[in-house]
Amino acid sequence: ATYTDPSQLPSKSYDYIIVGAGTAGNVIANRLTENPQSQVLVIEAGAARDGNPYLDMPLLAPELSPNTSYTWNYTTVPQPGLNSREIPYPRGRLVGGTSSINWLFWTRGSSDDFNRYASVTGDPGWSWLGLMPYMYKNEKLTPPADGHDTTGQINPALHGKNGPLDISVYGYARELDDKVMQTTKELSSEFPYNSDTNSGNPLGVGYLQSSIGGGTRSSSASAYLEPVLTRTNLDVLLQTTVTKVYQTGNNGDTPIFRGVQFAQSSSGPSYALNATKEVILSAGSINTPQILMLSGIGDANALQSLGIKPVLDLPDVGRNLSDHPLLSNIFAVNSNNTFDVIFEDSTVANADAAQWAENKTGLFVDALANQLGWFRLPKTSPIFQQAEDPTAGSKSPHYEIIIIDGWASIADPHPGTGHWMTLVTNLISPTSRGSVTLASTDPFASPVIDPGLLNSDFDIYTMKEAIKAAQRFSNGSAFNGFVESPFPPLANATDDASLEQYAREHTTTVWHPTGTTAMSACDADYGVVDPDLNVKGTMGLRIVDAGIFPYIPGAHPQAPLYMMAERAADLIKAGTQSCYWYDRLFWWLPHW
Numbered sequence: 080a081t082y083t084d085p086s087q088l089p090s091k092s093y094d095y096i097i098v099g100a101g102t103a104g105n106v107i108a109n110r111l112t113e114n115p116q117s118q119v120l121v122i123e124a125g126a127a128r129d130g131n132p133y134l135d136m137p138l139l140a141p142e143l144s145p146n147t148s149y150t151w152n153y154t155t156v157p158q159p160g161l162n163s164r165e166i167p168y169p170r171g172r173l174v175g176g177t178s179s180i181n182w183l184f185w186t187r188g189s190s191d192d193f194n195r196y197a198s199v200t201g202d203p204g205w206s207w208l209g210l211m212p213y214m215y216k217n218e219k220l221t222p223p224a225d226g227h228d229t230t231g232q233i234n235p236a237l238h239g240k241n242g243p244l245d246i247s248v249y250g251y252a253r254e255l256d257d258k259v260m261q262t263t264k265e266l267s268s269e270f271p272y273n274s275d276t277n278s279g280n281p282l283g284v285g286y287l288q289s290s291i292g293g294g295t296r297s298s299s300a301s302a303y304l305e306p307v308l309t310r311t312n313l314d315v316l317l318q319t320t321v322t323k324v325y326q327t328g329n330n331g332d333t334p335i336f337r338g339v340q341f342a343q344s345s346s347g348p349s350y351a352l353n354a355t356k357e358v359i360l361s362a363g364s365i366n367t368p369q370i371l372m373l374s375g376i377g378d379a380n381a382l383q384s385l386g387i388k389p390v391l392d393l394p395d396v397g398r399n400l401s402d403h404p405l406l407s408n409i410f411a412v413n414s415n416n417t418f419d420v421i422f423e424d425s426t427v428a429n430a431d432a433a434q435w436a437e438n439k440t441g442l443f444v445d446a447l448a449n450q451l452g453w454f455r456l457p458k459t460s461p462i463f464q465q466a467e468d469p470t471a472g473s474k475s476p477h478y479e480i481i482i483i484d485g486w487a488s489i490a491d492p493h494p495g496t497g498h499w500m501t502l503v504t505n506l507i508s509p510t511s512r513g514s515v516t517l518a519s520t521d522p523f524a525s526p527v528i529d530p531g532l533l534n535s536d537f538d539i540y541t542m543k544e545a546i547k548a549a550q551r552f553s554n555g556s557a558f559n560g561f562v563e564s565p566f567p568p569l570a571n572a573t574d575d576a577s578l579e580q581y582a583r584e585h586t587t588t589v590w591h592p593t594g595t596t597a598m599s600a601c602d603a604d605y606g607v608v609d610p611d612l613n614v615k616g617t618m619g620l621r622i623v624d625a626g627i628f629p630y631i632p633g634a635h636p637q638a639p640l641y642m643m644a645e646r647a648a649d650l651i652k653a654g655t656q657s658c659y660w661y662d663r664l665f666w667w668l669p670h671w
């Protein structure tokens with residue numbers, strides 16, 4: 080059942096307590112309650128979805144953040160790489176977490192990314208092949224909203240047919256579609272066509288897949304949690320914030336953390352519950368490290384200086400934050416058909432909304448783009464004389480270009496008139512690293528978020544190369560007579576110095592923070608969780624959310640996270656503790 084008041088919770092004992100009904104947390108809640116013997120409690124800070132149609136209309140996803148009631152309205156500290164600008168940093172704060180407000184891009188990344196996870200953790204289960212069963216388990220490939228023939232736009236053999244989460248390609252054709260396809264032929268050496276960028280080799284230009292079914296958002300709320308709320312072994316406590324986890328005992332010299340403390344406001348009463356088996360932190364890559372640090376788990380020196388008693392010295396908690404910088408390159412176009420019309424003419428916008436409400440067709444059924452592409456810098460790039468290639472391998476991209484039939488920018492508001500094309504360039508293989516730290520010991524205060532955007536020579540170099548690539552793309556003959564001119568300030572970025580200035584002044588982020596509670600091998604002296612996702616040096620406490628990525632995936636991270644959460648659920652069900660046995664083996668060998 081669902082509760083909004085902690086004092087109303089039935090007095091029963093829970094085997095598992097999951098913190099956060101977000102993207103990963105709901106996968107775990109669904110899979111653990113498949114066993115009717117397992118009693119599960121989920122505690123979520125936000126509320127249930129409230130029926131606002133914007134939560135379901137894919138094209139309007141950008142309206143859901145930042146600074147709405149559906150988000151944690153965070154802001155970064157001033158970013159030196161972005162001319163000291165502060166960037167809004169929303170995370171979802173409702174059932175479904177960020178999967179309820181994100182922009183629905185469905186991108187798995189390259190097989191190299193996962194094979195690197197397997198090699199740094201020593202666990203082949205995190206490799207591309209190891210995760211493949213979970214990709215299929217998670218997905219349900221659905222027909223597009225307009226029912227068009229998708230042959231050649233997606234390879235059905237690579238996708239799940241019976242999983243909870245709907246995915247599909249575009250359901251509303253745009254005038255850009257033919258131009259993009261023509262450009263993949265004309266400029267095929269730089270922008271080749273890829274008939275399914277989720278095959279493990281994303282490189283090239285392909286049709287975007289999205290977490291959309293029947294023209295509507297598919298999220299961990301709609302796909303994983305809401306359908307199983309009738310299970311009697313699942314309780315969900317909403318509008319309640321977990322303020323810390325605490326130690327409940329020892330196993331030998333290993334502390335057991337099965338206690339969870341929670342409250343509805345800083346002045347209201349505080350509650351506590353112990354899980355009999357495990358606590359699973361799925362509060363996301365910003366809030367999970369916050370909870371750990373509030374609990375005394377983190378860099379002992381830093382905690383002490385804040386007045387928090389350290390209980391476990393794990394210096395990497397909150398470090399290694401890795402994010403994807405985003406830049407919107409905007410071009411004025413000669414057209415009346417871009418989606419900009421909805422910003423100009425409320426009659427058109429209302430008609431589109433009515434069509435969507437009526438039968439889930441028309442302009443509103445899709446994410447912002449119909450196509451996107453993933454690219455590598457040439458091997459001969461001069462930057463490789465000073466920086467090592469940060470990617471996981473030859474199939475992993477350095478940058479991404481998203482092709483959008485309208486004005487799409489976080490840095491620059493829509494001018495209210497005109498028709499536009501946006502070529503978004505995202506830096507996919509950043510070498511900069513940032514951090515999440517505590518501003519105060521108040522669990523209801525925002526943490527300090529520093530994603531370190533464009534903080535390295537490699538990152539600014541690659542962003543500049545991505546902009547040049549977008550310009551070459553827009554110079555394809557398909558865009559003759561269509562693209563009129565780059566919008567200033569892109570038009571004024573004509574040499575290296577002005578390109579850099581343009582990038583630093585207009586870059587924001589795709590909001591893909593990862594790595595703040597990174598996985599590492601059993602015997603690694605860095606990282607936060609072991610390959611089974613147990614917090615290192617503890618028992619009874621695991622993490623399953625976007626913090627666990629050892630390296631940021633070369634992709635928008637929701638698809639990688641869903642498949643990893645599906646595997647994590649199996650590890651939790653089996654009670655897998657491989658490092659525990661590994662440690663004992665290596666203790667015994669010399670004593671034999």
Ligand SMILES: Cc1cc2nc3c(=O)[nH]c(=O)nc-3n(C[C@H](O)[C@H](O)[C@H](O)COP(=O)(O)OP(=O)(O)OC[C@H]3O[C@@H](n4cnc5c(N)ncnc54)[C@H](O)[C@@H]3O)c2cc1C
Binds near residue numbers: 098144623625
């Ligand atoms: C605007 C935006 C657009 C994006 N677009 C895309 C996209 O198109 N494609 C893509 O792949 N990725 C996208 N992402 C990123 C992606 O959605 C996230 O990486 C992913 O959803 C994170 O999942 P998670 O499980 O780690 O955390 P979340 O889904 O954020 O879940 C964490 C949950 O924990 C709750 N919580 C936090 N703290 C507490 C606490 N103390 N007590 C109780 N509950 C708590 C939160 O309210 C939330 O519900 C986007 C992100 C943003 C912000």
